[in-house]
Amino acid sequence: MGTLTLIVLLPLLGFLANGLLGNALGKRFVSVVGCGLPLASFALAVLALRALEAGGAPIVEVAYTWALIGDTAFEIAFYFDRLAAVMTLVVTGVGSVIHIYSTGYMHDDRSYARFFAYLNLFLFFMLLLVLGRSMLVLFVGWEGVGLASYLLIGFWYEDPANAAAGKKAFITNRVGDAGFLLGMFLLYFAFGTLDMDRIDAAFMSGPVAVSASLAGVLLFIGASGKSAQIPLHVWLPDAMAGPTPVSALIHAATMVTAGVYLVARMSGLYLNAPEASALVAAIGAATAFFAATIAIAQNDIKRVLAYSTVSQLGFMFAALGVGAYGVAIFHVFTHAFFKACLFLGAGSVIHALSGEQDIRRMGGLAKKIPLTFATFLVATAAIAGIPPLAGFFSKDEILWFAFASARGGSPLLWAVLAATALLTAFYMFRLLWLVFLGRSRVTPEVAHHVHESPWSMTGVLVVLAILSAFGGFVAIPHFLEPLLPLPAVAESARPLHKPLIALAIAIAAAGIAAAAYFFGGEAKRAAAVGERFAGVRRVLANKYYVDELYEAAIGRPLLWISEHVFLRLGDRALIDGTLHALAAAARGGAAMFARVQTGSLQLYVFLVLAGAAASLLWIWRHV
Amino acid sequence: MDKVQLLLTLAAALFALGLLGVTVRRNLLVMLMCMELALNGANLALVTFAHQMGEAVGAVLVFLIFVVAAAEIAIAIPIVLLLVRRKRTLDPGAYSDLRG
Numbered sequence: 001m002g003t004l005t006l007i008v009l010l011p012l013l014g015f016l017a018n019g020l021l022g023n024a025l026g027k028r029f030v031s032v033v034g035c036g037l038p039l040a041s042f043a044l045a046v047l048a049l050r051a052l053e054a055g056g057a058p059i060v061e062v063a064y065t066w067a068l069i070g071d072t073a074f075e076i077a078f079y080f081d082r083l084a085a086v087m088t089l090v091v092t093g094v095g096s097v098i099h100i101y102s103t104g105y106m107h108d109d110r111s112y113a114r115f116f117a118y119l120n121l122f123l124f125f126m127l128l129l130v131l132g133r134s135m136l137v138l139f140v141g142w143e144g145v146g147l148a149s150y151l152l153i154g155f156w157y158e159d160p161a162n163a164a165a166g167k168k169a170f171i172t173n174r175v176g177d178a179g180f181l182l183g184m185f186l187l188y189f190a191f192g193t194l195d196m197d198r199i200d201a202a203f204m205s206g207p208v209a210v211s212a213s214l215a216g217v218l219l220f221i222g223a224s225g226k227s228a229q230i231p232l233h234v235w236l237p238d239a240m241a242g243p244t245p246v247s248a249l250i251h252a253a254t255m256v257t258a259g260v261y262l263v264a265r266m267s268g269l270y271l272n273a274p275e276a277s278a279l280v281a282a283i284g285a286a287t288a289f290f291a292a293t294i295a296i297a298q299n300d301i302k303r304v305l306a307y308s309t310v311s312q313l314g315f316m317f318a319a320l321g322v323g324a325y326g327v328a329i330f331h332v333f334t335h336a337f338f339k340a341c342l343f344l345g346a347g348s349v350i351h352a353l354s355g356e357q358d359i360r361r362m363g364g365l366a367k368k369i370p371l372t373f374a375t376f377l378v379a380t381a382a383i384a385g386i387p388p389l390a391g392f393f394s395k396d397e398i399l400w401f402a403f404a405s406a407r408g409g410s411p412l413l414w415a416v417l418a419a420t421a422l423l424t425a426f427y428m429f430r431l432l433w434l435v436f437l438g439r440s441r442v443t444p445e446v447a448h449h450v451h452e453s454p455w456s457m458t459g460v461l462v463v464l465a466i467l468s469a470f471g472g473f474v475a476i477p478h479f480l481e482p483l484l485p486l487p488a489v490a491e492s493a494r495p496l497h498k499p500l501i502a503l504a505i506a507i508a509a510a511g512i513a514a515a516a517y518f519f520g521g522e523a524k525r526a527a528a529v530g531e532r533f534a535g536v537r538r539v540l541a542n543k544y545y546v547d548e549l550y551e552a553a554i555g556r557p558l559l560w561i562s563e564h565v566f567l568r569l570g571d572r573a574l575i576d577g578t579l580h581a582l583a584a585a586a587r588g589g590a591a592m593f594a595r596v597q598t599g600s601l602q603l604y605v606f607l608v609l610a611g612a613a614a615s616l617l618w619i620w621r622h623v
Numbered sequence: 624m625d626k627v628q629l630l631l632t633l634a635a636a637l638f639a640l641g642l643l644g645v646t647v648r649r650n651l652l653v654m655l656m657c658m659e660l661a662l663n664g665a666n667l668a669l670v671t672f673a674h675q676m677g678e679a680v681g682a683v684l685v686f687l688i689f690v691v692a693a694a695e696i697a698i699a700i701p702i703v704l705l706l707v708r709r710k711r712t713l714d715p716g717a718y719s720d721l722r723g
Contacts, residue, residue: 599719
């Protein structure tokens with residue numbers, strides 16, 4: 001069995017072991033298996049990367065031939081190039097540390113084994129997704145992570161709200177998957193293969209028999225479902241109902257970047273699809289801005305982070321839209337570190353406050369949980385784009401290509417993203433201030449129990465904070481350049497590079513200053529502004545009423561159609577009616593024929609006799 | 624009227640009598656007896672024809688039919704007995720529980 005197959009299968013083994021035996025063998029066994037196998041996958045991924053660097057050519061490994069139809073073989077094949085390597089390392093690396101964190105966070109949960117089984121299952125599907133060569137394998141992983149996400153969002157399923165959030169995530173993703181499937185059909189129809197490297201090569205080598213933009217838009221619909229872009233972003237904030245490590249692993253660091261990975265993987269297609277690319281950039285920038293504005297008015301610590309994730313994913317799609325695929329993956333890479341650190345830090349805060357998530361009942365925690373505060377500060381500064389932290393490099397490159405790329409970069413795109421960057425710095429430092437600084441608003445009975453988390457949690461936070469601080473020095477775009485070349489830069493924009501970097505830093509600083517101005521001290525100014533713009537605030541706090549709009553535009557009509565057309569007309573009138581009519585006919589006929597069975601023996605004899613006599617008479621007459 | 628015609632008339636009369644008895648009597652035992660009567664009418668016709676043909680096969684066949692009739696009545700009488708034990712009557716109308 002090859003290395004790649006092993007990388008994928010180890011977490012599956014963990015899922016089976018923990019799922020089947022975990023409850024019987026105890027928490028120690030679950031922890032060792034649950035954390036050990038992802039770490040082993042990570043080690044194997046490092047080995048595979050070394051083999052890749054030594055050999056140069058992408059590693060292809062056929063694990064199994066799934067089906068053979070005519071000349072086309074559908075194989076479960078794994079494909080390992082530099083792009084897959086980056087994704088695999090992020091997934092297994094960040095995944096492993098989050099597993100370790102979970103041993104502390106979930107320590108007292110009674111479904112400990114189930115949790116680790118699900119986490120391992122998720123990792124298996126995610127690795128299938130990033131390592132699959134064919135879109136078919138990718139799609140299996142794609143659906144699988146959706147399933148694992150559903151299971152983990154509804155992990156505490158006793159609360160109906162959590163189960164509803166899980167269903168919402170699943171159904172919203174199905175909408176996107178419909179587009180993805182259609183895109184796959186279209187590409188298979190055109191090329192007779194679903195191997196993504198072959199499709200890319202076909203697009204790059206000349207004119208093809210299919211509209212690249214149509215295929216690109218269809219695939220992007222799938223990507224926008226998974227990566228929570230407008231209009232399918234509604235599931236991600238609700239997905240915060242799951243345990244916090246799940247939010248960190250699935251809804252920040254790995255699964256939601258699957259859409260970005262898909263577009264980057266199909267870069268050959270998108271390079272030939274300027275219309276689809278423009279759509280990707282527009283949706284990305286719009287989502288980034290839209291989500292950032294919502295994040296300002298949220299009061300749940302995890303929801304703020306969730307909207308910030310949606311916003312950062314928008315940044316990545318904006319980069320993809322202007323052809324800077326390597327830069328988008330770079331942002332995936334750095335975002336995985338600082339967003340995982342932020343979510344896990346939030347988990348540590350929630351842990352310290354015995355489950356409290358409302359930032360209005362926090363404040364002044366910096367002194368009580370100093371290690372969590374320090375790591376949260378680093379990650380917040382990283383996402384805000386303070387040099388030289390990781391987020392600065394990736395976000396700065398996105399802003400630069402949004403401005404200067406010859407493939408659709410424009411000052412307008414830059415302006416939207418720069419405004420988003422300002423908002424990002426603002427809402428993240430607002431969060432930091434309201435949670436860790438200022439006066440304590442913690443309720444007395446909770447304040448009594450505030451404690452720093454165990455080392456398994458804080459240690460992970462420190463590791464992720466270090467990665468958030470220095471991850472930007474790994475030049476991912478350069479590493480990926482042979483695979484995903486950076487777009488050409490408009491000549492006129494070139495002299496503006498340095499001033500734009502300075503401007504980006506100034507924007508981040510302005511965002512922080514604004515947050516300090518409004519939320520420093522007693523946060524009275526923020527309250528005053530909130531009073532003044534109560535209407536705007538209500539709209540933002542209610543997420544622009546998108547959920548209500550969907551409910552009115554889709555949910556209710558669907559319910560009405562289900563009730564009146566499908567239930568009353570279809571089910572009751574048509575199906576039930578037909579069956580009832582058939583049953584009534586059978587019963588009526590039976591009642592009629594039952595009369596013949598009088599039970600009078602003599603009558604039967606007489607009738608037999610009469611019949612025999614009539615037959616004889618007929619024979620005598622006719623024969 | 625020669626002997627054969629006489630015997631055939633007798634056979635037909637026996638059969639008709641038996642059939643009439645089965646049809647009109649409302650006593651299970653009498654009905655069984657009438658059935659035997661009808662059977663014997665048919666037997667008599669068989670023997671008569673066998674005699675007319677001058678073959679022994681028909682006459683031998685009659686003995687076989689006797690055996691079958693005996694076996695048949697040996698089953699039928701216990702069935703009637705069991706029925707009577709259940710409902711204390713010989714009227715076949717009392718046993719028409721499955722009528723429509």
